[in-house]
Every structure is written in structure tokens, then in C-alpha cells.
Amino acid sequence: MGFFDLFKKKKKVETPQESPENLTPEQAAAVEARAEQEAEEERAAVEAERKELEVGLEKTKEGFFGRLKRAIAGRTTVDADVLDDLEEMLITSDVGVDTTVKIIRRIEERVARDKYMNTSELHSILRDEIASLMEESHRSTKDFGIEVKEGMPYVMMVVGVNGAGKTTTIGKLAAQLTKAGRKVYIGAADTFRAAAIDQLGVWADRAGATMIRQDMGSDPASVAYDTLRSAVANGADVVLIDTAGRLHNKVGLMKELTKIRNVMSKVIPDAPHEVMLVLDGSTGQNAFEQAKQFTEATQVTSLAITKLDGTAKGGVVIGISDKFNIPVRYIGIGEGIDQLKMFDRHEFVRALFGDAKQ
Numbered sequence: 001m002g003f004f005d006l007f008k009k010k011k012k013v014e015t016p017q018e019s020p021e022n023l024t025p026e027q028a029a030a031v032e033a034r035a036e037q038e039a040e041e042e043r044a045a046v047e048a049e050r051k052e053l054e055v056g057l058e059k060t061k062e063g064f065f066g067r068l069k070r071a072i073a074g075r076t077t078v079d080a081d082v083l084d085d086l087e088e089m090l091i092t093s094d095v096g097v098d099t100t101v102k103i104i105r106r107i108e109e110r111v112a113r114d115k116y117m118n119t120s121e122l123h124s125i126l127r128d129e130i131a132s133l134m135e136e137s138h139r140s141t142k143d144f145g146i147e148v149k150e151g152m153p154y155v156m157m158v159v160g161v162n163g164a165g166k167t168t169t170i171g172k173l174a175a176q177l178t179k180a181g182r183k184v185y186i187g188a189a190d191t192f193r194a195a196a197i198d199q200l201g202v203w204a205d206r207a208g209a210t211m212i213r214q215d216m217g218s219d220p221a222s223v224a225y226d227t228l229r230s231a232v233a234n235g236a237d238v239v240l241i242d243t244a245g246r247l248h249n250k251v252g253l254m255k256e257l258t259k260i261r262n263v264m265s266k267v268i269p270d271a272p273h274e275v276m277l278v279l280d281g282s283t284g285q286n287a288f289e290q291a292k293q294f295t296e297a298t299q300v301t302s303l304a305i306t307k308l309d310g311t312a313k314g315g316v317v318i319g320i321s322d323k324f325n326i327p328v329r330y331i332g333i334g335e336g337i338d339q340l341k342m343f344d345r346h347e348f349v350r351a352l353f354g355d356a357k358q
């Protein structure tokens, strides 16, 4: 059993006439031209992704730098006052107090070393410190892809409060996975509202995934069980389990999620392989509070932060991944099916601060 990346397209088998020794010079030239064209298309795709991310994070960027500019207006050197203002700017950008304190400490250390630091350097220093902070919280995981074992479906349970974007994120994710040639099963374990099941059904259809459902009000754990059984029987590659976002109280939430997990592990012993917490990035500090409650209720292994388009509160991405030490795997930058991006910390920092040397 090998490991493969879920998002990588299955490799095409090379046809015999494509192996180099059998090619006529014309064919060889055609192969080369095609490779060049593919490389060009890939470069264009990377550029388009970057542009989309920049547009999605525009408000956060404007908020960040608007505040930064005001913080350093009329100052030339980075002194204690500038650092105070910088601290306030980071906190009001929803980076969170603890992470802000960490960033300020690091900058203070640099200022102490390099006595007369110019305020014009602050931009690139802030960029460096945020980049290295994000590297630490993402150190344990790869930035790209999900490595899974072949032969058993990879099971992801999706949790988060009502309205955070769970169903939408599952729909977008399912679409990316089916596009990469994966067979995707979705479990409608949010049985609390009939509309929630129908909404998930629409996404499943759009994505070309199979949804397993029961009636409204049925036991979510039972839906999860059915979904896994069916996925295994039909040779699915991935299972995405939607859950209800009721935050009744911590004990209730813990019980419900534990029950779903236990039932799933009866079908696939190491399932769920991933528990993804979906947070609405536009709620700023509230997202921190939700992260706290969910991480106390169950083991969360990855984060998706949605609705970063149209909000200036994108600083939460920096603070939450640092504070909870859980990698951000996806970010949502719009309601469209293509507007879920695999989170890449380098691209994120780049979209906010531009290239390292400029």
C-alpha cells in the first residue's frame, strides 16, 4: 500500500509511442512543444491563483497597512512609542493579544541589536517575523496535500458553529477532490435542520460526489456510520462528514462529537483521519473563542478559515494558528465553488506584504 496525495491528479499511463526512443524527430518536437505549453499554462495558473488570493485578502491588507501607516506617521526611528502603536495595530487587526506580544518581543529584540532602526524597515521586519511565526505553527505538517494510504477512504470530520461555512467548505473541497479524480462520499450528519441536508445535497451534486443521508432529526452518528460503510463498500477515496454546529454546551458538544468518532472507528479503525474546524474569519475575536471551545471538546487537527474576502479581520489567520498550534489547511475567499484555497503560508504573507525583497 503506497501513500498518495489526494489532490494530485492520478498519473496517466505513458503510451508506448510517447517513450522517447520510439519517436520520430517531428514527434519529439511535438512532445517538447507540448511540455513547454504545459509549463506555461502552469505558470499562468500560479499567477491567477496569486491574483485571486490578493483580491480575496485586499481588505485585510488595506486594514493592516492603513493602521501601520498611521502608527508610524511622522516617526523616523522605531522607538518605544512606535512599538506601542504597532502593538495596538496588531491587536486591532485581530491577530490576538498573545501572538501580538510575541511579535512585538521579537521586534524589540531586533531593535535592541540594531539601535537606530528606521521606520521604513518596519514593513519588511514585520513581514519576516510573521512569516517565521507561521512557519513554527505549521512545522509539523506539509503545506500541501493530504498524504493518505491507498485502499481505505480518508475520513475527514468537519466541525464548527452554525454559519461558519462547514457545508460550503465541504462542497468546495469535494469539487476539488472529484476534479483530481477522487471518489468522494459526503455524510449529511447535520440532521438538525432539513434545509441543511438539502443544501449539502446541492453541493454534492455540483461536485459530483455521493451524499449519504437520513431523515431530519435522525442520529448524526448513525448517518456517519452509514456513510463510512457505503464508502468502504464502494471503494471511495475520501469521506467528508458534515456535522451540526450546535454549541449547546461543552459537555453536550463533546458527547455528540465523541459518539460520531467512536461509531466511525468501528468501520475504519483509524477514522477520522482528520478533524477540521471551520471558523468564520470575519468574526475576528469570536473565532478565537470558538477555536477554544472546539479544541476543548474534541481533538481538532486542522483549520479552515472562511469568509476572508470582504473582511479586514484576516489577521485571525496569524493569531489562531499560532495560539492553538493547529495548521490552517484551507482558507475561504468567496462563496464560489473555486474559492477555497489550500493555505500556503508563504503565499499568504506574500499576498499581505508583497515579495520579501522589494
Ligand SMILES: Nc1nc2c(ncn2[C@@H]2O[C@H](COP(=O)(O)OP(=O)(O)O)[C@@H](O)[C@H]2O)c(=O)[nH]1
Pocket: 160, 161, 162, 163, 164, 165, 166, 167, 168, 169, 245, 278, 306, 307, 308, 309, 310, 331, 332, 333, 334, 335, 339
Ligand atoms: N463570502 C464568503 N461567504 C462564505 C464563505 N464560506 C461560506 N460562506 C457563506 O456563509 C454562509 C454559511 O455557510 P454554511 O456553509 O451554510 O455554514 P455552516 O452552517 O457552517 O454549514 C453561506 O451563505 C455561505 O455562502 C467564504 O469563504 N466567503
Ligand SMILES: [Mg+2]
Pocket: 166, 167, 168, 190, 196, 242
Ligand atoms: Mg451546514
